[in-house]
Amino acid sequence: MILSSHFNYWIVIVLMMIGFFIVISHGNLVKKLMGLSIFQTSVFILYISMGKVAGGTAPILDEAYSVYSNPLPHVLILTAIVVGIATTALGLALVVRINEAYGSIEEGDIEMQDCDKLDKENANK
Amino acid sequence: MSAHLPILQVILPLLAAPTCLLLGRTQLLWMFTCGVSALCAVISFQLLHTVHTSGDIIYSLGGWSAPVGIEYRIDSLNAFVLLLVTSLSTVVLCAAKQSIAKEVPESRQLYFYVAFLLCLAGLLGILCTGDAFNVFVFLEISSLSTYTLIALGRDRRALWASYQYLIMGTIGATFILIGIGLLYMITGTLNMRDLAQRLPDVEQAHTLYTGFAFFIVGVCLKLALFPLHLWLPNAYAYAPSIVTAFLAATATKVAVYVLIRFIFNVFGFDFSLSQFPLPQIWLALGIIGVFAASIVAMSQHNIKRLFAFSSVAQIGYIIMGLSLGTAAGVQAALLHVFNHALMKGAIFLAIAGLCYRLGAATMNEFKGLGKQMPWTMAAIVAGGLSLIGVPLTVGFISKWYLVLAFIEKGWWMIVPFIVIGSLLAVVYVWRLVECAYFQEADSKREAGEAPLSILLPTWILVFANIYFGVQPQFTVHATSIATLGLFGATP
Amino acid sequence: MIANTVLPPSLIIFIAAGLLFFIPQRWRLVPIVLAPVISLALIWMTPLGDNLKLAYLNYELLPLSVSATSRVFATIFSLMLLFGGIYAYRQASLLELMAAFVYAGSAVGVTCSGDLFSLFVYWELMAIGSTLVIWAAGTEKAYQASMRYLCIHLMGGVILMIGIVAHVFQTGSTQFGAIALDGFASYAILAGFLINAGAPPFSSWIADAYPEASPSGSVFLSAFTTKTAVYTLMIAFAGNDLLIYVGLFMVFYGIIYALLENDMRRILAYSIVNQVGFMVTAIGIGSTLALNGATAHAFAHIIYKALLLMSAGAVLMQTGERRCSHLGGLFQTMPQTAINGIIGALAISSFPFTSGFVTKSLETSAAAYEGLTWVWFLLLAASAGVFLHAGIKFPWFVFFQKDSGKRPDEASGNMRFAMWVFSFLCLAIGLFPSAFYTILPYPVKYEPYTADHLITQFQLLFFAGFAFFALLPLMKRTLTISLDFDWVYRVFAFKLSKAFFHLYWSVDTAMRQAFLKRFYLAKDYLVAHEPSGIISRSRPSSTMVIWVTVLLSVYLIFHFL
Amino acid sequence: MATAIAIARVKDLFASVMLTGIYSLLSAVFFVLMDAVDVAFTEASVGAGISTILMLSTLTLTGQYEDPTRHKTRTALVVVLVTGALLIFGTADMPRFGDPQTPVQTHVGPHYLEKSYEEIHVPNVVTSVLASYRGFDTFGETVVIFAAGIGVLSLLGFSGRKEKTTISVSAPMYQHRILRVVGKVLIPPILLFALYVQFHGDFGPGGGFQAGVIFAAAIILYTMLFGRQAAEEVIKLSWVRLLAAVGVMLYGSVGLISFLNGKNFLDYSALAADAVSGQHYGILLVELGVGITVTAVMILVFFSFAGRVDKKAEENE
Incomplete structure (x- = not known):
């Protein structure tokens, strides 16, 4: 039956869209990063789901089992998780610096300050 | 050893990056980085030669052959782009020392060189690999180090630009990841060639389409196709000048390569271009991109931003070439990739020289520069002429091939757009020229010529602009072989 | 002998243009006189036919092809440069002199081009040179006129370029010779030439721009652009x-x-x-x-x-x-x-x-x-x-x-x-x-x-x-004239044609002005006030993400349709 | 999913960080259900551990509450809903979940499951794929971590060497004597556990990356309890930075050795006379490299953030 067979993927999509929504509608930079990580996690779930075999077990070879899930997506997602945390760390570091430079971590504030500065530069012209 | 060249190409800068941490002095660092990059350039030249004489090189990593393990696959297409990236990075690096010393605080210079090498390694890794997931990994290496590089800029807006790029870049990369995942889901393989073989037999059309859409959007984000270019102008404008030169000359070009590789090799022509109106979308986006970005460029006061927008416009040309889906179109796009790298490299290096002397590059600062920094200004003008597509420069060659490709396809109506688009370039280049040569400097500023270490690489690129404009045999030959390879592989 | 004559005359003039920059004012007469004389000599010493062949892309360039017609034109261009230079050298600005030399050199170049490529290169150079000549007058009006002039000529250049590419594509040869008037390519080339010749509907640029140049500038301007167009028309059409x-x-x-x-x-x-x-x-x-x-x-x-x-x-x-x-x-x-x-x-x-x-x-x-x-x-x-x-x-x-x-x-x-x-x-x-x-x-x-x-x-x-003197009082008063020698019969026709040309002129001007105005308006609308203009301001990442999503859905919609 | 929506709604950033942690744990549980134990292990240690800590340190620096105004909520909702609907439509013909006949299960995957034991002799197939079949990806992953470390360092740097303050702000738990005692007792076993995870990766879930994270967690715990200065006495940061490089280079040099021996890059069979034991050595060394880099980078990143926190605190005084 289609409904149950694709339920996982639908969760993936819903999570993805929630992540997107956070990135779009929230002005807070940390919040955006959270949205981003939710978005990324949804992809992890997508990969892991496709590796799953019904009735299988974790791909650690043992005499007792004969059906294993596919290890390849696991490997890929391990890498992807690492990439995700690396990005988050870097993003947070940037947020810290932005906070120091602008005194705010709200997108609107920062844009305003930049616009003001540009206008000033042009006024000097 | 020569059998290991493909991998050496990538791991040389990759391993050189941590090695940098062991080296203390900046001088030493710079020389080391230059050396590594130069070595890479030599290797890539050798690779291109080998590929042209004896065909594709396949290198299985870890000794595991293709679908099970990861393979490197060098053909005439990526060998060409490899050469472009490595040689431009070498030239840019040569100019880096003084510019970086001026623009980046002493304590962070080390990180500049490390991040630069990582970025280079990432780009080369994307180019070499024949494995779809590996593309993603190396894409992230290069992206992460790019964010770092951009954030090194002095202006606080560099941080903001870097953050924005981080968000957009991550979304782009994740899209690519999703695309690859969906392909994997329906084929069970990650190897590009294996993918190409298995994709035509796939039954799950919807999934394939979805994966394709994700992938294309992700890559287009990376290559800053209009309207996904919004991250680019700020990132280019506020990054350290050398970084701008490097990114403008290489990063988007590699994204174009990925696009070409997947569109033509992995998905195949039939699927990509005939089953749904991708060419039309691209063509429209390309033309709008050219016009919108050029018009915006006209009114910029920050010169780096001006040329950043012009980069977006040039990407539009490249996409237009690809949208044709003919050998001639792809060849024109490839030529423009190469040529645009040359012109933007030259222009941004010259701007690096200006920033070194003046500390900023705005229209105001340009007044009277024609007399004060004649060589630097001449380089910018030469680059600008090339951008316009004046005959005897590389810009002309690519525009010529592009126009020819359109005519061959019979799309007459597009040709005027291309040519009028380059007229728009005249306008913004002219504004610069007018400012620099025909207006007096308003303050009594004493700006001498840029230092030789920046000027020399700049003029190497300017010379290349003219040389490949007058003697385009090499580029034309290499791109035509690359295109043939592409089209031969997927009949 | 051959080695000597293979030197393109236009090159000599270009070199002289460069030299002028370095030579102090009192010695300027030397290159001004020498360059045209040498080029004149070269023109007549170079044997008829294609003298120089260069490979470019997959085509052959013939930058030095001399025919009887081109000799005449090159001769008069050199003479013009010689005496124009003498006329100008004391009062004209350095920029004007250099520009005039580039202008004349490229005009000579056009006449010696055996292929469409070289022709186009010289053609564009000529446009730039002449623009600079106008501009060198240094007045605000001259500046604006030069910009309008440049617009027209670049547009002409674009049309010409498109025509040339199409022509080369159709015939496979870059040879510049008689072109049959059939199809898009040839019409585009013809249009490109005619724009430079001052043909309708683009006649007004001549009267618009030339009088704004300096006294010596308009002397140069009168000679080259239109006459090279005449030359090219003569060869091709x-x-x-x-x-x-x-x-x-x-x-x-x-x-x-x-x-x-x-x-x-x-x-x-x-x-x-x-x-x-x-x-x-x-x-x-x-x-x-x-x-x-x-x-x-x-x-x-x-x-x-x-x-x-x-x-x-x-x-x-x-x-x-x-x-x-x-x-x-x-x-x-x-x-x-x-x-x-x-x-x-x-x-x-x-x-x-x-x-x-x-x-x-x-x-x-x-x-x-x-x-x-x-x-x-x-x-x-x-x-x-x-x-x-x-x-x-x-x-x-x-x-x-x-x-x-x-x-x-x-x-x-x-x-x-x-x-x-x-x-x-x-x-x-x-x-x-x-x-x-x-x-x-x-x-x-x-x-x-x-x-x-x-x-x-x-x-x-x-x-x-x-007729002129008979009607002089009339002319003095109105400062215009409305007569012809058979005027009882012709007055009507004349008035009609006058009205026609008036209409034509006003439409022409109005169209150009309207176009420029629209263009600037659109530009202002899109990008005015740089940072906050519609396209040029830097966008918050929200907008970018929206675009990404929109594009994704667009692709998907197209897929599923 | 409810957690995710909650994250979107909550305005208190502190709360949403906590929710993110919970969300990560939940997805880890999900991964276990999906048989991906390694992944679950990693997600738990990264999502619930490291990233939570980092976000919290950021929040101490930037403030806890976000601006409640939203941009373009309506547009965003419409766009997101439309795209979501399209994507769900797109899933219609995806291979069924759990179906053993999908291409994923039939094409390359079986090779790993069937052959890896004879080729590599490591029961945990994930480890053998990770470190050997797709060892180059893992190398890339290590470099990514390294690059991130470099990025954070270049942005935040080490804080300048200031005179010692008695109680560092970054030791928020210093006052709790019980915690300190418990911590002292706990840290050695954690370190041991990390080493176990490091070297047991062949047989059970775990490996260099997880071990590195746990190892770093121990040190971070130490720092929280005893202050940054105390921690810096134990470990010199410039050495840690070098270690990060050494990890990458260790990985790389394993590859180099194999091709100095005439085999391809990262072909571990070159490391010993017997191909299978060569694979063993190779995986061991490579995992060690990953572990070292990850540990080092995690510590560096944490210290960079903590250094900023301290600096801000000092400025406030």
Whole structure:
């Protein structure tokens, strides 16, 4: 039956869209990063789901089992998780610096300050 | 050893990056980085030669052959782009020392060189690999180090630009990841060639389409196709000048390569271009991109931003070439990739020289520069002429091939757009020229010529602009072989 | 010998342009004189045919192909540069001189181009050079005029470029030769050439831009752009009927506007359109006699038009006044300028024993021989019109008429020298046409000085002159004119055509202005106030993500449709 | 999913960080259900551990509450809903979940499951794929971590060497004596556990990356309890930075050795006479490299953030 067979993927999509929504509608930079990580996690779930075999077990070879899930997506997602945390760390570091430079971590504030500065530069012209 | 060249190409800068941490002095660092990059350039030249004489090189990593393990696959297409990236990075690096010393605080210079090498390694890794997931990994290496590089800029807006790029870049990369995942889901393989073989037999059309859409959007984000270019102008404008030169000359070009590789090799022509109106979308986006970005460029006061927008416009040309889906179109796009790298490299290096002397590059600062920094200004003008597509420069060659490709396809109506688009370039280049040569400097500023270490690489690129404009045999030959390879592989 | 002659003459001129930058003012005369002389020598030493072959892309470049026609044009261009340079060198700015050399060099280059590529390169260079010449006048008006001028020419360049690419693609050869008028490519090329020739609907750029240049600048401008266009038309599209109509239109357009005009240099600018119209018509006729006529006429026209502009320029230099109605009586203190101006005026009105007579009659006779009676008739009528506007109006108002009270000094020596030389050439060609005919591209068996011909011409001129003076009071009052020599019958036709041209002019101007305005408006709308303009401001990442999502859904929708 | 929505709604950033942690734990549980134990292990240690800590340190620096105004909520909702609907439509013909006949299960995957034991002799197939079949990806992953470390360092740097303050702000738990005692007792076993995870990766879930994270967690715990200065006495940061490089280079040099021996890059069979034991050595060394880099980078990143926190605190005084 289609409904149950694709339920996982639908969760993936819903999570993805929630992540997107956070990135779009929230002005807070940390919040955006959270949205981003939710978005990324949804992809992890997508990969892991496709590796799953019904009735299988974790791909650690043992005499007792004969059906294993596919290890390849696991490997890929391990890498992807690492990439995700690396990005988050870097993003947070940037947020810290932005906070120091602008005194705010709200997108609107920062844009305003930049616009003001540009206008000033042009006024000097 | 020569059998290991493909991998050496990538791991040389990759391993050189941590090695940098062991080296203390900046001088030493710079020389080391230059050396590594130069070595890479030599290797890539050798690779291109080998590929042209004896065909594709396949290198299985870890000794595991293709679908099970990861393979490197060098053909005439990526060998060409490899050469472009490595040689431009070498030239840019040569100019880096003084510019970086001026623009980046002493304590962070080390990180500049490390991040630069990582970025280079990432780009080369994307180019070499024949494995779809590996593309993603190396894409992230290069992206992460790019964010770092951009954030090194002095202006606080560099941080903001870097953050924005981080968000957009991550979304782009994740899209690519999703695309690859969906392909994997329906084929069970990650190897590009294996993918190409298995994709035509796939039954799950919807999934394939979805994966394709994700992938294309992700890559287009990376290559800053209009309207996904919004991250680019700020990132280019506020990054350290050398970084701008490097990114403008290489990063988007590699994204174009990925696009070409997947569109033509992995998905195949039939699927990509005939089953749904991708060419039309691209063509429209390309033309709008050219016009919108050029018009915006006209009114910029920050010169780096001006040329950043012009980069977006040039990407539009490249996409237009690809949208044709003919050998001639792809060849024109490839030529423009190469040529645009040359012109933007030259222009941004010259701007690096200006920033070194003046500390900023705005229209105001340009007044009277024609007399004060004649060589630097001449380089910018030469680059600008090339951008316009004046005959005897590389810009002309690519525009010529592009126009020819359109005519061959019979799309007459597009040709005027291309040519009028380059007229728009005249306008913004002219504004610069007018400012620099025909207006007096308003303050009594004493700006001498840029230092030789920046000027020399700049003029190497300017010379290349003219040389490949007058003697385009090499580029034309290499791109035509690359295109043939592409089209031969997927009949 | 060969090694020497393989040097393209345009290169010499370009080198001289570069040299001017480094040479102090008092030595500038050296390259100004030497470069044109050397190039002149090179032109005649270079054997006919393709002398230089370069490979470029997959095509062959022939930057130095000399034909009989191109020799004539290159010769007159070099001469023009030589004496124009002498005329200009003392008062013109360095930028103007350099630009003029680039301009002239590329004009020579066009005439020596055997392939469309080189032609295009020189063509664009010419546009840039001429723009700079206008710009070098240094006034705000000149700046704006130069920008409009550049716009038109770049647009012409674009059309030409598209045509060339298409042509090369269709025929596979870059050879520049006769092009059959079929299909898109050839029409684009023709349009590109015609824009430079000042053909409708783009005639107004000439009168718009040329008078804004400096006195010496307009001398240079009058010579090169339109005449290279004539050259290229002659090579590529000789014998095309279309050109006859275009040419005739230009002829009358020029006359009528010149008559309506008060600014002395604008009068002369309109008369360029008129004269080029003669040549274009002749090219349209396409017989060897006509082509000879066009070539000869171009040759002579450059000389006398330059002469006229030189004298106008000298007046302008000395008085600072450019309106005819405010000049007059200058004959008393500027006799040499006046005499030269008169000689030029006689030549342009094809007064017998001047160059205009022997060259223009080639064209009119060609029309007659080809049996195109109505063309012949119109050309003849136009000759009278020329006499009215350029032959009499210009010298009369400037040098004679009522005394304006101005007592300017005579022009400086170098200017007078250049004028005298050109006057001499005007007369020499007029008096010894057979010597001149030998350099024309085709053999000439034409004798201009037949009694019949002389009488017709004198009659024509006499009646036109009579009409002019008879109606002088009328002209003084209105400063315009509305008559023709058979005016009872023709007044109506004339008024009609005047109305037509007025309409045409206003539509033309309005269209250009509207376009520019729209363009700037759109630009302002999109990007004004740089950071906050619609496209150019930096966007928050939210917007970017929205775009990403939208694009994704667009792709998906297209997939699933 | 409810957690995710909650994250979107909550305005208190502190709360949403906590929710993110919970979300990560939940997805880890999900991964276990999906048989991906290694992944679950990693997600738990990264999502619930490291990233939570980092976000919290950022929040101490930037403030806890976000601006409640939203941009373009309506547009965003419409766009997101439309795209979501399209994507769900796109899933219609995806291979069924759990179906053993999908291409994923039939094409390359079986090779790993069937052959890896004879080729590599490591029971945990994930480890053998990770470190050997797709060892180059893992190398890339290590470099990514390294690059991130470099990025954070270049942005935040080490804080300048200031005179010692008695109680560092970054030791928020210093006052709790019980915690300190418990911590002292706990840290050695954690370190041991990390080493176990490091070297047991062949047989059970775990490996260099997880071990590195746990190892770093121990040190971070130490720092929280005893202050940054105390921690810096134990470990010199410039050495840590070098270690990060050494990890990458260790990985790389394993590859280099194999091709100095005439085999391809990262072909571990070159490391010993017997191909299978060569694979063993190779995986061991490579995992060690990953572990070292990850540990070092995690510590560096944490210290960079903590250094900023301290600096801000000092400025406030």
